[in-house]
Amino acid sequence: MSLFVINRYLGDEVTTSEDRSKALLQKLHEQAKDRQQQRQHPKAKASPKDDHVEETNTKPSINETLRKTKKRKKKQEEEEEGELKSPSDENEQDSGQQEATCIKEKKQTKKKKKLIAEECNEVIEHISKNNEGSMAEEPGGAKVTSSDPSSILLGGFEPKSVEKVLPVLPQWLAQPSLVQKNIKQNLVPIHDIHCLHPKVLKKLEANKVKYLFPVQAEVIPAILDSTCHGFLLGKGGYRPSDVCVSAPTGSGKTLAFVIPIVQALLQRVVCEVRALVVLPTKELAQQVCKVFNTYVDGMGLKVVMVTGQKSFLKEQESLIHKTAFGFCSLADILVCTPGRLVDHIQQTEGFNLRHLRFLVIDEADRMIDSMNQDWLSHVTKAVFQVVADSPNMLFTRKEPGILTAASSCLPQTPLQKLLFSATLTQNPEKLKQLGLYQPRLFTSKQKGTSDDSSETQMESSTSGNFSLPEGLTHYYIPCNLNSKPLILLHFLLSLRFSRVLCFTNSRDASHRLYLLVRSFGGISVAEFSSRLSPGERKKTLKEFEQGKVQLLISTDATARGIDIKGVKCVINYDAPQFIRTYVHRVGRTARAGKAGLAFTMLLKVQENPYFSMLRDAGAPEMQKQLVKSENLKQYEQRYEEALIELQRAVKNERAQKRS
Numbered sequence: 306m307s308l309f310v311i312n313r314y315l316g317d318e319v320t321t322s323e324d325r326s327k328a329l330l331q332k333l334h335e336q337a338k339d340r341q342q343q344r345q346h347p348k349a350k351a352s353p354k355d356d357h358v359e360e361t362n363t364k365p366s367i368n369e370t371l372r373k374t375k376k377r378k379k380k381q382e383e384e385e386e387g388e389l390k391s392p393s394d395e396n397e398q399d400s401g402q403q404e405a406t407c408i409k410e411k412k413q414t415k416k417k418k419k420l421i422a423e424e425c426n427e428v429i430e431h432i433s434k435n436n437e438g439s440m441a442e443e444p445g446g447a448k449v450t451s452s453d454p455s456s457i458l459l460g461g462f463e464p465k466s467v468e469k470v471l472p473v474l475p476q477w478l479a480q481p482s483l484v485q486k487n488i489k490q491n492l493v494p495i496h497d498i499h500c501l502h503p504k505v506l507k508k509l510e511a512n513k514v515k516y517l518f519p520v521q522a523e524v525i526p527a528i529l530d531s532t533c534h535g536f537l538l539g540k541g542g543y544r545p546s547d548v549c550v551s552a553p554t555g556s557g558k559t560l561a562f563v564i565p566i567v568q569a570l571l572q573r574v575v576c577e578v579r580a581l582v583v584l585p586t587k588e589l590a591q592q593v594c595k596v597f598n599t600y601v602d603g604m605g606l607k608v609v610m611v612t613g614q615k616s617f618l619k620e621q622e623s624l625i626h627k628t629a630f631g632f633c634s635l636a637d638i639l640v641c642t643p644g645r646l647v648d649h650i651q652q653t654e655g656f657n658l659r660h661l662r663f664l665v666i667d668e669a670d671r672m673i674d675s676m677n678q679d680w681l682s683h684v685t686k687a688v689f690q691v692v693a694d695s696p697n698m699l700f701t702r703k704e705p706g707i708l709t710a711a712s713s714c715l716p717q718t719p720l721q722k723l724l725f726s727a728t729l730t731q732n733p734e735k736l737k738q739l740g741l742y743q744p745r746l747f748t749s750k751q752k753g754t755s756d757d758s759s760e761t762q763m764e765s766s767t768s769g770n771f772s773l774p775e776g777l778t779h780y781y782i783p784c785n786l787n788s789k790p791l792i793l794l795h796f797l798l799s800l801r802f803s804r805v806l807c808f809t810n811s812r813d814a815s816h817r818l819y820l821l822v823r824s825f826g827g828i829s830v831a832e833f834s835s836r837l838s839p840g841e842r843k844k845t846l847k848e849f850e851q852g853k854v855q856l857l858i859s860t861d862a863t864a865r866g867i868d869i870k871g872v873k874c875v876i877n878y879d880a881p882q883f884i885r886t887y888v889h890r891v892g893r894t895a896r897a898g899k900a901g902l903a904f905t906m907l908l909k910v911q912e913n914p915y916f917s918m919l920r921d922a923g924a925p926e927m928q929k930q931l932v933k934s935e936n937l938k939q940y941e942q943r944y945e946e947a948l949i950e951l952q953r954a955v956k957n958e959r960a961q962k963r964s
C-alpha cells in the first residue's frame with residue numbers, strides 16, 4: 306500500500322524497463338562521485354554563491370529524474386495501449402491464444418512492478434540524501450523541501466507530545482447527593498419523614514428511635530419513592546435507579562435499608578424471597594438478621610439466615626416447604642453470605658429468586674473484591690430464570706435490556722440493587738462489575754469545589770477518600786518493638802476502659818498477644834480470630850458486649866460492620882496496611898454520633914508512610930501520645946515473668962499440635 310502511495314506521488318504508476326533502472330543507478334553513482342570529489346576539494350565551494358550553485362546542481366538532478374520518470378511513464382502508456390489494442394482487435398481468435406497472452410502480460414507486469422519498486426526505493430534514497438539539512442518540518446509533521454514548498458514528502462512519524470485525555474467521572478459519581486456527616490446536629494424527627502407507614506413509625510418508637518440519622522433521612526425516602534406504586538412495579542412503570550451509599554462507620558446504614566424493605570414488603574400477599582441481603586461474614590449476617598427480626602416482628606414477614614452456621618439440611622428446611630401443590634417459600638427476606646447462597650441456588654430444590662425485588666450488598670467494596678466467586682451472576686441467573694410452563698405468567702421476568710417502546714409495554718417486577726459501605730469504592734471500573742442501573746450515589750464525603758478538575762475528582766474518588774466518624778479522635782503512639790507490649794499493658798492498666806478492641810495483623814500475632822496479656826494478669830482478655838469455631842466466636846462477642854471481657858484482641862475479622870455498644874477505645878497494636886482497613890477498625894468506636902478514641906502504635910519507620918496514607922485519604926491529622934519510659938518501669942518485672950510464661954505456653958501448644 307505504501308509503495309502504491311509512493312508510486313502515485315512520483316507519478317510512476319506504470320512500468321519502466323530494466324535498462325532505465327540501470328541508467329538511473331549509474332547516474333546516482335556519478336552524482337555521489339561528484340560530491341565526494343567536491344568534499345575532497347572544499348575550496349571549490351568556498352563562496353556562498355558556490356553553495357547555491359551546488360544546491361541548484363543537486364536539486365535539478367532530482368527534478369530531472371522525476372521528469373524523466375514521467376516521460377517514461379507516458380511513453381510506456383502509449384506502448385501498452387498499442388499492446389492492448391492488438392488482442393482486442395483479434396477478438397475472434399481462439400480463447401487458448403488469448404489465455405496465453407494474458408499469462409504473458411501478467412508475468413511482464415509483475416516483473417515491471419518489481420523493477421518500479423526497486424527504482425522507487427533508489428529515488429527515495431537519493432532524494433532523502435540530497436535533502437538532508439534542507440528539510441523543514443511542517444506543523445502537521447510532513448516535510449517540505451526548502452526549494453519547493455509545495456512538494457510534501459510522506460513521513461513525520463516521529464514521537465510527538467500528545468495532549469493528555471482527562472478522565473471523566475460519570476455524572477452520578479461526580480454529582481452525588483450529600484449526606485451530612487455530623488449525626489447529632491442533623492437528626493430528623495421520624496414524624497417529619499412523611500413516607501413512613503404508621504406501622505413502621507410505631508415500630509421505630511417501640512425501639513426508642515425518635516430521630517432518623519442523616520443517612521437514613523436521605524436514603525429511606527429515596528428507596529420508598531421507587532415503591533410508591535407498589536413493590537411489583539417501579540415508579541411510573543419504569544425501572545428504579547440502583548442506590549449506592551457511602552457513609553461513615555456507625556452512621557446507621559443498616560436501618561437505611563431495613564426500614565424501606567420492611568415497609569415495601571408489608572403489602573405482599575404470597576411469601577416469596579423478595580429481599581436478599583448479602584454480607585461478607587457470618588457475624589455480620591447475624592447482626593443484620595437481628596435488626597430485621599426486630600422490625601418485622603408483628604408485621605407478618607419472615608426473615609431467614611443462611612451462612613453455614615447450621616447444617617445444610619437445616620437451612621434447606623428453613624428456606625422452603627414442600628406441599629401437595631409444590632414448594633412454598635418460608636422466607637420474605639433472606640440474609641446470607643455469598644458462598645452459602647450459591648450452594649442453595651444450585652442444590653436446594655424449590656428454592657428460587659424469581660420474585661426478588663431488592664438485592665442489598667452490604668460492605669459492598671469488600672463484596673466487589675469477592676466478585677471472583679461469581680456469586681452475582683448466579684443470583685442474576687436465578688432471578689431471571691425462565692420456568693417452562695409456569696402457571697403464573699405475570700411473574701415471568703426477562704433480564705432487562707435497552708428500554709424500547711415494546712419493552713415498556715411489558716412492565717415487570719424490577720430488581721433494585723442497594724449498595725452500602727463506609728468505604729464504597731467510587732472507581733467506575735470496579736463498580737461496573739455490579740451492572741448498576743442509572744445509579745444514585747449518597748455520600749458524606751464532600752469532594753473539593755465544583756470547579757475541581759475532573760482529574761482531581763477522579764483521583765480522589767479512586768484513591769479512597771473516606772470519612773471518619775465526627776466523634777472520633779485518633780492518636781499515634783511512637784514505640785519500638787521491645788516497648789510495644791509494655792505500652793499496651795500500661796495503657797490498659799492506667800486508662801481502665803471497660804471495653805477495648807485491639808487489632809493485630811495476623812491470627813498468630815493475636816494469639817501470642819492474648820497469651821502474653823493473660824500471663825501478665827490483671828486484665829480480663831479474650832481473642833477473636835479464625836482460630837475459634839463460629840460458636841466460640843459468637844460467645845466471645847457476647848461476653849465482650851456484656852463487659853465480661855475488658856480487652857478483645859482480634860484480627861480484622863471484627864474490623865468491619867460489627868456493632869458492639871460501649872466500645873470507647875480501639876488500639877491498632879499492629880498498624881493496618883490499608884486506609885480502608887484503618888477506617889473500619891477505628892470505626893468500631895465513635896458510633897451513632899458518640900465519642901471514641903483510637904490509638905495506633907507506630908514504629909519510627911512506619912510514621913511517615915502512615916501519615917501520608919492518612920493525608921491522601923483526607924483524614925484529619927493524628928495527635929501524638931507519648932508514653933514516658935519511667936511509667937513503664939513499674940511493670941518490667943511482671944512483664945519478664947509473663948514472657949517466660951508465654952514461651953512455655955507456646956512450647957506446650959506446639960507439642961500438643963505434634964501429638
Ligand SMILES: Nc1ncnc2c1ncn2[C@@H]1O[C@H](COP(=O)(O)OP(=O)(O)OP(=O)(O)O)[C@@H](O)[C@H]1O
Nearest residue numbers: 516517518554555556557558559560727866868897
Ligand atoms: N436513628 C437511630 N437512632 C438511634 N440509634 C440508631 C439509629 N440508627 C442507627 N442507630 C444505632 O447506631 C449504631 C450504628 O448503626 P449501624 O450498625 O447501622 O452503622 P453502620 O453505618 O452500618 O456502620 P458500619 O459501617 O460500621 O457497618 C447501631 O447501634 C444502631 O442501633
